[in-house]
Amino acid sequence: MTETDSGTTYKRVMLKISGEALMGDQGYGLHPPTVERIAKEVKAVHDMGVEICMVIGGGNVFRGLQGSAQGMERTTADYMGMLATVMNALAMQSALEGLGVFTRVISAITMNEVAEPYIRRRAVRHLEKKRVCIFAAGTGNPYFTTDTAATLRANEMSCAAIFMGKNGVDGVYDKDPAKHADAVRYDTVTYDEVLAKRLAVMDASAIALARDNNLPLYVFPLDTPGGFKEILEGRGTFTKVQG
Numbered sequence: 145m146t147e148t149d150s151g152t153t154y155k156r157v158m159l160k161i162s163g164e165a166l167m168g169d170q171g172y173g174l175h176p177p178t179v180e181r182i183a184k185e186v187k188a189v190h191d192m193g194v195e196i197c198m199v200i201g202g203g204n205v206f207r208g209l210q211g212s213a214q215g216m217e218r219t220t221a222d223y224m225g226m227l228a229t230v231m232n233a234l235a236m237q238s239a240l241e242g243l244g245v246f247t248r249v250i251s252a253i254t255m256n257e258v259a260e261p262y263i264r265r266r267a268v269r270h271l272e273k274k275r276v277c278i279f280a281a282g283t284g285n286p287y288f289t290t291d292t293a294a295t296l297r298a299n300e301m302s303c304a305a306i307f308m309g310k311n312g313v314d315g316v317y318d319k320d321p322a323k324h325a326d327a328v329r330y331d332t333v334t335y336d337e338v339l340a341k342r343l344a345v346m347d348a349s350a351i352a353l354a355r356d357n358n359l360p361l362y363v364f365p366l367d368t369p370g371g372f373k374e375i376l377e378g379r380g381t382f383t384k385v386q387g
Contacts, residue, residue, distance in 0.1 A: 156195040158298035163204035183239035199294035202228025222286035233280035252284030291350035309366030315383030361385040
């Protein structure tokens with residue numbers, strides 16, 4: 145892994161954020177000022193010369209598991225969730241391009257009028273041309289989360305690391321810090337520990353895929369200004385999951 149001109153050792157990274165991160169304090173949908181704030185965080189890292197992939201969840205619009213729990217057929221519910229991620233990807237594309245950052249929305253479900261189909265070599269070429277690639281519609285398959293999609297695309301794109309931005313949490317804890325005042329944050333933790341202790345980081349499939357491909361994961365506070373950039377500069381508050 146070589147240093148970029150800015151000094152960071154990560155040339156290409158995956159940023160995974162939840163759909164809920166885009167809704168601000170509204171409780172549902174998109175909050176344009178929040179989308180723009182996150183876009184500025186992405187731009188700050190892009191300006192360092194880092195090639196950026198993104199995967200955004202769809203929970204602010206529709207979550208497949210919730211639809212299934214309410215009696216909807218699971219496969220249909222999951223496809224609806226995938227469509228929600230496309231909406232979020234287009235919103236982020238608009239915000240980034242408003243800041244002068246060229247992007248491509250790449251969908252695992254064919255919808256040529258609004259997004260490119262996923263073709264690995266084409267996506268790699270976009271990254272080489274310094275375009276931010278936003279991968280939408282998950283893996284294109286029901287029963288797989290956007291966590292798994294992010295880990296899969298990170299491996300396919302040869303990303304050096306995954307960065308998972310969380311709201312209100314500055315890393316991985318041994319228990320829910322919102323419920324337990326004595327919760328302890330990990331500076332580093334292994335993937336096997338995450339699985340064994342059932343720590344709330346990613347779903348088990350995503351954790352196993354990252355572990356088996358030696359892909360480090362950084363969990364950091366998305367609502368801390370400059371948090372994404374700070375990690376790439378070798379500082380900041382986060383938990384590193386590896387091994």
